[in-house]
Amino acid sequence: DIRFDLRKGTDGVAYITDSSDKGPNGIIVVDLGTGKSHRKLNDHFSTKAEKNFLPFVEGQPLMQRKPKQKPAYLKLGSDGIAISADGSRLFYCPLASHKLYSVGTDALLNESMDDKQVATTFKDEGFKAAADGLESDASGYIYSTAYEHNAIVRRHPNGMYETVVTDPRLLWPDTMSVASNGYLYVTANQLHRQADYHNGKDMRQKPYSLFRVKINNKPK
Template identity: 65%
Template sequence: MKRLLPVLLLAVSAAAPADEPKLAADKPEGKLELVATFDGPMPTGVTVSHKGRVFVNYPRWGDPVEFTTAEVRDGKATAFPPDINKYDKSRPGETLVSVQSVVVDPADRLWLLDTGSIEFGPPSGPKLVGVDLATDKVFKVIAFPPDVALPTTYLNDIRFDLRKGKAGVAFITDSAQKGPNGIIVVDLDSGKSRRRLNDHPSTKAAKNFLPIVEGRPVMERKPGEPPKHLALGSDGIAISHDGKHLYYCPLASRHLFRVPTDALLGEKLADEEAGQAVEDLGDRGFASDGLETDDKGRVYLTDYEHNAVLRRTTDGRYETVAHDPRMLWPDTMSVAADGHLYFTANQLHRQKNYQNGKDLREKPYALFRVKIDAGPVLLTGAK
């Protein structure tokens, strides 16, 4: 058997021959560290600035959410930025509605990806908000028009290349449960955005996908309704260390895909032609929520089926970076300048929508980190 599943790899005995390669989790960098816990709403995203500031977000999925983005200081989360963090339904374009992802870009600026969606409803005020961390002030708000943020759109995660165009570009996944999935490309200078790989098979959930988490099949299970297979499309996203490829994966799939960024950025390239450039990197044997990359050209993937984080090496092999029973649904990751990989674990599969109306989550939720031998991808174009 040429390739063992990650869950089997973890069963290798500590008494293995000395000349047998060690797993990443057997190395010092595999030690899991608890950074912070959360007793309020469940967090999804995390990002770390170049100077070590940690930010998280809480989407409005049903939990009471006082503020949708926060900075974590000394283990405590406080509203950030405070001036726009109080949701005002009469001004959805001017206040934060429901932030799904927070990401620090290569220039050390914080971006907030606001779905504009309450409990996965139609978006109202979907936008991308840039915050200057030198002043903690909003410097840019990019609203998404209705032909980009469709009535079914759910803006999920984002990555940046600041070398493209006048001010850089952003790539965003649309993980809509119903309606077309795809990648949204944003010009950070003009604020113009457009959909790419719209409804392409690589961005869609696998048919009848059935993940196994904590030994049990996960389906959408609501009282009085027949169970439904998970249908979330393009979710995790990461950009290669050289900016040449964008990696992405549907949440309801075990396949990893990548596409040349030039195919997404080409103004004259039809979407069908861009789709022909997509590569299927194969069935990984596990399903992922978040993706991340490092400056050594490796791709990190959460493994929500096995409470783990794995890493795809430059030659296509997978190795375990962290594995722990406390890692219940590892969600979003961030490679930080301090040489750690940060990630949230939020028990997403224990929500009532998957448990016949019963909320089985047990607080607190967690933010972990693990030491790695690499740094973040910084596509700034700076010499």
């Protein structure tokens, strides 16, 4: 996933999560003015999938199930990403995890700081719903998809959670965006129905959907 903060640098910066299930995970920072990039928190435990993570989606255990191969646990790392309202913290989470983390953006932007130094600004933000997407708004809420529950939840600045919406049509919600009209937009991409999870058979059903829900908050 990717998030932009045009308040940083001369022309803004982009933060990208590397969620690979085959190599080390991490966070990539791109200077939009120069095009230069660097990688932080490479293979840090907070960017990696939880060991033997087994979510239940649409009432079924979700594992990678490829033809002629043994079922395998999900190993997708750092994925969901959101910037705090003031731009000082970057919130992120592995896809295969029930945890939320954050790190200081000044540390991420500082190329001279090594990963050990960057990690001193890291914070474990506690338990949350398993998510494939995060978003934030100007009021300090952090929104999280909840793919096990066909839902979207949001974290208050004090750390408490509430459900924004739940609907059986929210089949693997992802790609959230807060708009200036006070709505939160979200896609339902049916990732869990892909062939990799059903012995080579694609179970997704078209058309795909884009939903919106009124949140009465503005983008940061």
